[in-house]
Amino acid sequence: MTATALKTHSLSAYYGDFLAVADVSMTIDQRSITALIGPSGCGKSTFLRTLNRMHEVIPHARVTGEITLAGENLYDPGVDPVLVRQRIGMVFQRPNPFPTMSIRDNVLAGVKLQRSRLPRSEADDVVEQSLRSANLWIEVRDRLGKPGAGLSGGQQQRLCIARAIAVQPDILLMDEPCSALDPISTLAIEELMLELKSTYTVVIVTHNMQQAARVSDKTGFFNLAAVREPGRLVEYADTTTMFSKPKKKETADYIAGRFG
């Protein structure tokens, strides 16, 4: 029924010889929020970073398997990772606005660095649109020229979201976007995610199960058998099913807070 945004086929990710994530096959629905949960170190971030080819930025890191986006394998030799990342944006755990740039320039960074010229009126539109979508416009509209690093942590994270959506990606990946934030900022970002899913496909990593339950449509549970063992996708289902009647005992134990 719902269209597929992204599909992985037996995807494995390595750091050198170390297999961090093994054999993940999952389908991510378009215009929905997919949450990835699991204990620390089970490869959630690693898996998320394979989705927009950010994994290979780390020296000696590599990926096997396939990811299809609209029928095209992102890991085909001919595919340019830079173009992949233009379509699949990412928000990181720690807010990381560019310190040399103003709020306005932060929002425009992706657009300006991808293409060279952008007429001023068009740039103004992009800035306002993106900041509005990130629920930040009202707070910053009269200090767009001020440094982005001067904002609070929660505002910085929303600035990073605005920066990511300014380049108009199809998919937005978020790696624990609230873990460095206070509860109020967390709530603001959760509300924002729910708004974003009408336009974007959102994949969020979280170690906070309540958060996954609150915002996501589908949840994937990752786990690893032991330290130095690869992480695997244990169970993947609708969030309501997952949290009410999980199929696997492992999942039930994790959700009940018995480990992790």
Place this chain on the structure above:
Amino acid sequence: MATIALGLPATISLTRDHVRRGRRVKNQVATIGVVSVFTLALLPLVSVLWTVLTRGLARFDGEFFTNSMRGVLGEGGGAIHAITGTALITGATVIMSVPIGLLTAIYLVEYGKGPFARAVTFLVDVMTGIPSIVAGLFAYAVFSMILGPGVRSGVAGAIALTLLMTPVVIRSCEEMLRLVPQDLREASYALGVSKHRTIRKIVLPTAMSGIVSGVMIGIARVVGETAPLLLVAGFTDSMNTNLFSDRMSTLPVFIYSQWANKGVNAAAYDNRAWTAALVLIAFVLSLNLLSRLVARVFSPKVSR
């Protein structure tokens, strides 16, 4: 329950005098030690500055900054030819060593992996330790090979100084580029920005203040060099603004020659040497101040 288990005394005395007194004595001894060593280290520096200032001021006049030594025997004369020479040669050195140094640093930090990068790092380390006279001899040999023996020119001096300055620039730029958080590079990649644009538009601007002060430190390192310049740029009493032909005086060489070849009126030569020394020190100091200023202008804008 828990309090009893921890075995805390019923009342904790906050004024245990014997402990406090012991700590106070130790603190005083340490303070006296640190301050006296610091004073000892500062003494020569203050003495040098004082001496140069008092003796250099005698000839710190208009004539010094407008005249060369052409036809001057005894009193009068100036060092404009040496100041010009220092400016030209240092300028040429900066033009050569900053691009080479910055590009090498970018290569080492952003691209360099494996044996070639390690070899470059090793060579930079070796170059850092080259005695300046060896750099001078190298430039001398190169120019002798091309233009015949004994040829002296400003550009040969600049080549020798480039050899000395480039490793300093590489080292400091490398350090500054490594200080740029990986987060920022990843943030840029995640926006679909290519690597070379990320380096140009994100990494370099973020590191710019450090790079600029690194270059200033490099300039300060070479501006006082004497030996290689004496060897390859030579010495002259006259103004020469052409880097590519004839001898060219510089401030350090001027100081040396004034002191070494005193004429009849020895005091006049000494005074000129001190004034030139004062100019040199003032130049290095203002370079330092300038680099702080520039660092502040370029530094990432946080809060406010």
